[in-house]
Amino acid sequence: xxxxxxxxxxxxxxxxxxxxxxxxxxxxxxxxxxxxxxxxxxxxxxxxxxxxxxxxxxxxxxxxxxxxxxxxxxxxxxxxxxxxxxxxxxxxxxxxxxxxxxxxxxxxxxxxxxxxxxxxxxxxxxxxxxxxxxxxxxxxxxxxxxxxxxxxxxxxxxxxxxxxxxxxxxxxxxxxxxxxxxxxxxxx
Numbered sequence: 001x002x003x004x005x006x007x008x009x010x011x012x013x014x015x016x017x018x019x020x021x022x023x024x025x026x027x028x029x030x031x032x033x034x035x036x037x038x039x040x041x042x043x044x045x046x047x048x049x050x051x052x053x054x055x056x057x058x059x060x061x062x063x064x065x066x067x068x069x070x071x072x073x074x075x076x077x078x079x080x081x082x083x084x085x086x087x088x089x090x091x092x093x094x095x096x097x098x099x100x101x102x103x104x105x106x107x108x109x110x111x112x113x114x115x116x117x118x119x120x121x122x123x124x125x126x127x128x129x130x131x132x133x134x135x136x137x138x139x140x141x142x143x144x145x146x147x148x149x150x151x152x153x154x155x156x157x158x159x160x161x162x163x164x165x166x167x168x169x170x171x172x173x174x175x176x177x178x179x180x181x182x183x184x185x186x187x188x
Contacts, residue, residue: 038106039178042140042151043067043085044168045094057164059136060084061113061143062096063106068113070136072129075117089186096181097171105147112143137162141170149176 006014041062060069067084069076079087088094101109116139120127127134141151141162152162152170171177 036103037100038103039098040101040106040109041081041181042097042099042144042167042171043088043094043183044097044164044171045088046092047164056131056137058088058092059140059164059167061109061140063110063113068117070116070120070129070134070139074120074124074127074129077113077117085183089183091185093185094183095168096183097168097174097177098179098181099144099149099171099174099176100178101147101149101176108147109143112146116143132159132161135162137164137167140167149174 004015008014043060043062045058045060047057058069058071060067062068062081062084065081066077067079067081069079069084085094085096129135132138137152138161144151150170151174152166154160156166156169172180
């Protein structure tokens with residue numbers, strides 16, 4: 001004999017067909033949730049008066065142990081994480097923001113950084129460094145924005161320029177930061 005049809009308030013008809021336990025634990029037990037995550041590190045360094053463009057500081061991003069760093073001469077992507085940090089520590093303090101990303105986001109970030117390195121190195125005159133729209137900070141902000149990570153608050157950036165300090169402040173408020181590291185200048 002068929003089961004009775006139940007009609008809910010909004011008029012949808014349901015028929016009870018079976019009962020099946022889908023969770024092997026009770027509702028009171030904690031359930032383990034596994035999410036595969038990866039990370040990238042954004043390193044924000046303090047300013048240097050003697051370096052062109054570095055008067056405001058510097059920003060680089062580390063993906064798969066490669067430090068990507070936009071400077072006046074183009075992209076530098078030949079240093080490992082430890083080499084980059086070691087060089088920075090010789091003359092300035094830095095802070096590293098380790099961001100939680102998915103493996104797909106990490107791959108997309110790396111792909112975009114490699115594309116930017118290739119395009120800039122292929123035709124450097126068409127992609128000249130600019131404090132306003134093609135700086136170390138703006139490049140990192142653009143790349144992070146591709147995967148939905150807001151690295152700065154555009155309401156506070158003067159004339160559309162993104163400074164390393166804007167990145168530091170923006171990331172310090174991000175829910176994606178899982179760790180903050182300090183890299184002091186040697187002798188500090």
